[in-house]
Each structure stands twice: as C-alpha cells, then as structure tokens.
Amino acid sequence: MQVNSKDIDFYNLGFGFIETNKMFISDYKNGNWDEGNLVPLGLIQLSPAASILNYGQGIFEGLKALRAKNGTITLFRPEENAKRFNRSAERLFMPRIDSKKFVDSIKKVVKANEEYIPPYESGGSLYIRPLMIGSGPILGIAPADEYKFIIFSSPVGPYFPEGFKAIDLEISTKYTRSSVGGTGFSKSCSNYAGTMMPAKEAKSRGFSQVLYLDSIHREYVNEVGAANFCAVMDNTLVTPELDGTILEGITLKSVLKLSEKKLNMRTEERKLSYKELFTDACTECFCTGTAAVITPIGSVQIEHSLKVFNKKLPGEITTKLYQLLTGIQRLEIKDDFNWIHEIS
Numbered sequence: 001m002q003v004n005s006k007d008i009d010f011y012n013l014g015f016g017f018i019e020t021n022k023m024f025i026s027d028y029k030n031g032n033w034d035e036g037n038l039v040p041l042g043l044i045q046l047s048p049a050a051s052i053l054n055y056g057q058g059i060f061e062g063l064k065a066l067r068a069k070n071g072t073i074t075l076f077r078p079e080e081n082a083k084r085f086n087r088s089a090e091r092l093f094m095p096r097i098d099s100k101k102f103v104d105s106i107k108k109v110v111k112a113n114e115e116y117i118p119p120y121e122s123g124g125s126l127y128i129r130p131l132m133i134g135s136g137p138i139l140g141i142a143p144a145d146e147y148k149f150i151i152f153s154s155p156v157g158p159y160f161p162e163g164f165k166a167i168d169l170e171i172s173t174k175y176t177r178s179s180v181g182g183t184g185f186s187k188s189c190s191n192y193a194g195t196m197m198p199a200k201e202a203k204s205r206g207f208s209q210v211l212y213l214d215s216i217h218r219e220y221v222n223e224v225g226a227a228n229f230c231a232v233m234d235n236t237l238v239t240p241e242l243d244g245t246i247l248e249g250i251t252l253k254s255v256l257k258l259s260e261k262k263l264n265m266r267t268e269e270r271k272l273s274y275k276e277l278f279t280d281a282c283t284e285c286f287c288t289g290t291a292a293v294i295t296p297i298g299s300v301q302i303e304h305s306l307k308v309f310n311k312k313l314p315g316e317i318t319t320k321l322y323q324l325l326t327g328i329q330r331l332e333i334k335d336d337f338n339w340i341h342e343i344s
C-alpha cells in the first residue's frame, strides 16, 4: 500500500519497503528496448512461464539518493552501477541497457519521488532499485525473448541508527556463496536466495552476518553477506582479489581510492587467507557496500577460534575512511574524484 509521504516518520525508518509515487518501466521486445516511462508504482503482470519465475533470469542494482545539508539531492557514482548492470546482463544472457538511459531513468525516478527522500538530519536516504527480469514465457532452459527494466525506490533509515558500531561475523565452514566460473561477480537475483539460510543460522548464534570463504580451498576470504571485505595489515589495505567469485563493489572501489589518495596507504588485491586475520599484523577489518557503507568488524569467529579487533571499537583507519566517504556523499568534503551527481 502506498503511504503518503506526510505520514512517514523519516526519523525512525528501517530497511523495509515503503511504496513511493512512481516507478520507471521499459519493455524489451523484438530485439529492442522501448523508451520507457514513469508510471504509478503498482503491480506488474507476468506469465507463469516468465524466465525470471522459473529459471531466475534476473539482475538488479542498488544505490542511494541523499539529501545534502543545503537541500541538494545527490547520487554516488551511478554510472558505475550502469557498468555493473551490463556486466551482470551479459553473464545472465540478457540485453544490455544504454548507460545514459540507465542513469537518466534513475534521476527521473528520484525526481518523481523527491518527497520521499528523508531529510538530511535523519541520516536516511532514498534507496533505488534498478531491476531487469526475463518476462517472456519460456519452458526449456533458454533466455527469454522479452524483458522488463524496472526502477523503484523506497525511503530507508541510516545503517547505524544508534551510531557507528562494530559487528561480529561468523566464518562459515559449511556454506559458500559463489564458485569459480559461476555468477558471483554479477548481481544476479539468484545469487541472493542461497544466502538467506546461512545468514539466519549465523544470526541465531548471535552473529550479525556470515563471512564466506572460497569454495575450493575453504580458506580464502570471499565476501560478507552483501558487502565486500577489507583488512588493515601494517598500514596496507588488503581486500580479496576479484577473481570472478566476488561482486565488484562500488563502495570498495571508492574506499581503495580514498585509502591510496587521501590516507597514503598501500592497497593490495590478493588472496587473503582467513588465518591472516588471526595474526597480530591484522589490526582492523571492515566491510563495504551501499547499504553497509563502511561497517567496522568487531570480531570474527571460525568454529572455536575467535579474534577480537580493537576491543570491538571502530579502528582508526576504518573511522577515517567512513568519515571521508560519507563526507563526500553528503557534500561536506570536497569531491576530488567527480563521484557525485547532483539532481536538480
């Protein structure tokens, strides 16, 4: 049900779906995308034989529109979401979307739902979800011949309503999220269903999320739920190499740049054994993502071995990176890298 924006308590939002005014829909038929347009947010009709329903042929993206202190509405690097969307489309054998159309349509959705963007002081944002699904009917396993590109949005609260706090992770010895040659690097809908049970199990044991390892050696760090992983070791920022099993996070890419250019740190993208996290050299860990922003990691546990970082307080480098990233996103720190799109 659509909620009138005047009835929303923007200061107490979580991450639940709240319907906004408009969504964007474009249809792909006979080998071409139509122009697409904004329509009232509502239900979509699909054949029961649609390829998304039967074979999971679908991809998505996630980004946020923020309101800065002076009222300006900003997006963070949406052209990177466009590039990743097309990499995902290619892997899932789906049609590409022109990057300009992707970014322009996002801006139209934000403008049309402007009244749902939480105020600056609330720390919330308008979460934007571009989605492409195989809508054409198909019975044998093959790509659909019709697709829908949809963009909807929902106001969400800040990731840290009670302040910037560290989380505890359980390193899974049982589950993995992706494997070499698979779809781990893409934001395919089907990558996420399999992570729900592991997350629920870890939460039932008191952890915030699962830290996944690689599927072959069960040793190298992969990702944290829906976020990338970073470790600080001897003033070097180390993150697992993007070997096709890891989603190339836009926040991660930005954090690597900020570490090098603003904190004068070395960065390494390499295989990272979970055992390294248990050595004294590893002093801070955090995860990055559009939703997670930069989340400090207070501890990691694998079976009966536990490592606590910095007495579970956010580390110095983690905090500096968080302040830099959110400062740029909220127009409080100069955007030297041209990452911000302002929407007027």
Ligand SMILES: Cc1ncc(COP(=O)(O)O)c(C=O)c1O
Pocket: 062, 223, 225, 226, 227, 228, 247, 248, 249, 250, 251, 252, 288, 289, 290, 291
């Ligand atoms: C599996 C996974 N890893 C990492 C990320 C972080 O990517 P980004 O920083 O682009 O949001 C996401 C999404 O947010 C994700 O779903």
